[in-house]
Amino acid sequence: MPPLTAAETYLRDFHQRQVGVTSAAFAHLPARSASTSYASSYAVLTDLVPVSNMPLTVLDLACGDGHLLGLLAARQQPQLQLLGVDMSQAELAAAHATLPLSVQLQCGRAQALDLPSASVDYLVSHMALMLMDDIEQVVREMRRVLRPGGQFAAIVGRTFLLGEVNDVFMRVFKPIASNALPPLRFGDRRAGSEAGWRELLDGAFAQVAFDDIDVPWTPTPNELWAALTDTYDIDRLDADARQRLRRAFMDAVAHLQTGDGVIVTGWGLRLVRAQPPTCQLQACWQADCSAPHSA
Template identity: 75%
Template sequence: MNELSTAELYLQDFHQRQPGVTSAAFGQLPALSASARYASTYALLARLVPDVDTPQSVLDLGCGDGHLLALLVAREQPQLQLIGLDMSASELAVARAILPPSVRLLHGRGQALELPSASVDYLVSHMALMLMDDIEQVVREMRRVLRSDGRFAAIVGRTFLLGEVNDVFMRVFKPIVSTELPPLRFGDRRTGSEAGWRELLDGSFADVEFDDIDVPWTPTPGELWTALLDTYDIDRLDDGARQRLRTAFLDAVAPLQGGDGKVATGWGLRLVRARAA
C-alpha cells in the first residue's frame, strides 16, 4: 500500500485493536427505509446483488471482517465471484477465517484497486467510503473497475444518533471535544450529503439514487454508552475526558428513559446507488 495518512494510520490501529466492530454494531439490528424493512444494513446491500445463475463479480470495498461477503456466500451461487478489499490486515484475517478460499481477499486502499479495468459487475461498500482520503480518486477507481452499466451501492453515514438522544449527546460532547480531542479529519465532507455525492459521481455514474436508512435501537443508557465507546472520536479521547463525557452524557440522557429504563434512538444512515455510465 501507499504511505498512509494520519487518519488512515489511526483507522488501521483502531481496527487492529477491534476487528469486527462494525459488523458487531450493525450486523444484527434491523434497517428501515421508507418502503421496506431489512434484517440489517448488510442484508440490504446483499439484496441489491441479483440472485441469478449467470456469472457476475462483486467487489466489497472496505469489506472489514467479511460479514457482507458471508451473506453472499450463503446464497450458494456457483457463478458468483466475490472479492473483498480492506486496508486492515486484522479485519482481513478475521474474514479469511470465516470465508471459503474461493473468496478473493485483497489488502489495499480504495485509491488504488489492484483489479483489472471493467472486471466488476457490482461494487458494494458498508460504512467505509465516508472515511476514505482522496475520495475523488476512489470514485475514479470504482468507475475504472466497474463494467459499463455496472452497479454501485453503499451504506454511508447520514446523522449520528436518531432522535432527541442525538441532540443531548452533541450538547455534552462538543464542549469536551473542542478542548480535549486533537483535530483529525476522516474522509471528505461531501460524502455526508446527497448534493456532495451527486458532485462526486457526476460524469462517471448515472441514475444516482438515495434512500434514508434508519437503524432503530432501544438500549439502556449504559448499553448505549458501551456502544459509543466503539466510535472513533470517543476512542480517541484520553481516559479522563472519556470519563467526564460518560458522566455528563448519562446524566443528560436520563430524562429520556421510558418506563422500561430504555431510550429510543439508533443510527441514521444513507443508501447511495448509481450505475456506471
C-alpha cells in the same frame, strides 16, 4: 502509492485493535427505508445483488471482517465470484477465518485497487466511503473496475444517533471534544450530503439515487454508552476526558429513558446507488479525465 494519511493510519490501527466492531454494531439490528424493511443495513446492499445463475463478480470495498461477503457466500450461487478489499490485516484475518476459500481477499486501499479494469459487476461498501481520503480518486477507481452495466451501492452515514438523544449527546460531547480531542479530519465533507455525493459522482456515474435508511435501536443507557465507546472520536479521547463524557452523557440522557429503562434511538444511514454512464457519456468522461489539468 503515497504513504497513509494521518486519518488512514488511525483507522487502520483502530481496526487492528477493534476487529469486527462495525459488524458487531450493525449486523444484529434490522433496518428500514420509507418503503422496505431489511434484516440489517448489510442486507440493504446484499439484496441489490441478484440471485442468478449468470456469472457475477461482487467487490466489497472496505470489507472489514467479511460479514457482508458471508451473507452473499451463504447463497451458494455457483457463478457468484466474491472479492473483498480492506487495509486492515487483522480484519482480513477475521474474514479469512470465516469465509469460504473461494472468496478472494486483498489488503489494499480504495485509491489504488489491484484489480483489472471492467472486472466487477457490483461494487458495494458498508459504512466506509465517507471516511476515505482522496475520495475523488476512490470514485475514479470504482468507475474503472466496474463493468458496463454494473452497479455501485454504498451505505454511508447520514446522521449520528436518531431522535432527541443525538442533540443531547452533541451538547455534552462538543465542549469536552473541543479541549481534549486532537484534530483529525476523516474523509471529505461532501460525503456527508446528497448534494455532495452528486458532485463527487458527476460524470463518472449516472442514475444516482438515494434512500434514507434508519436502524432503530432501544438500548439501555449502559448499552448505548458501550456502543459509543467504539466510535472513532470517543476512542480518541484520553481516559480522563472519556470518563467526564460518560458522566455528563449519563446524566443528560436520564430523562429520555422509557418506563422499561431503555432509550429510543438508532443510527441514521444513507444508501447511495449509481451506475456507469452510457457509452457516449463515458467517452466524454474518459476524454476529460485524460486531458491535462492545470495546477
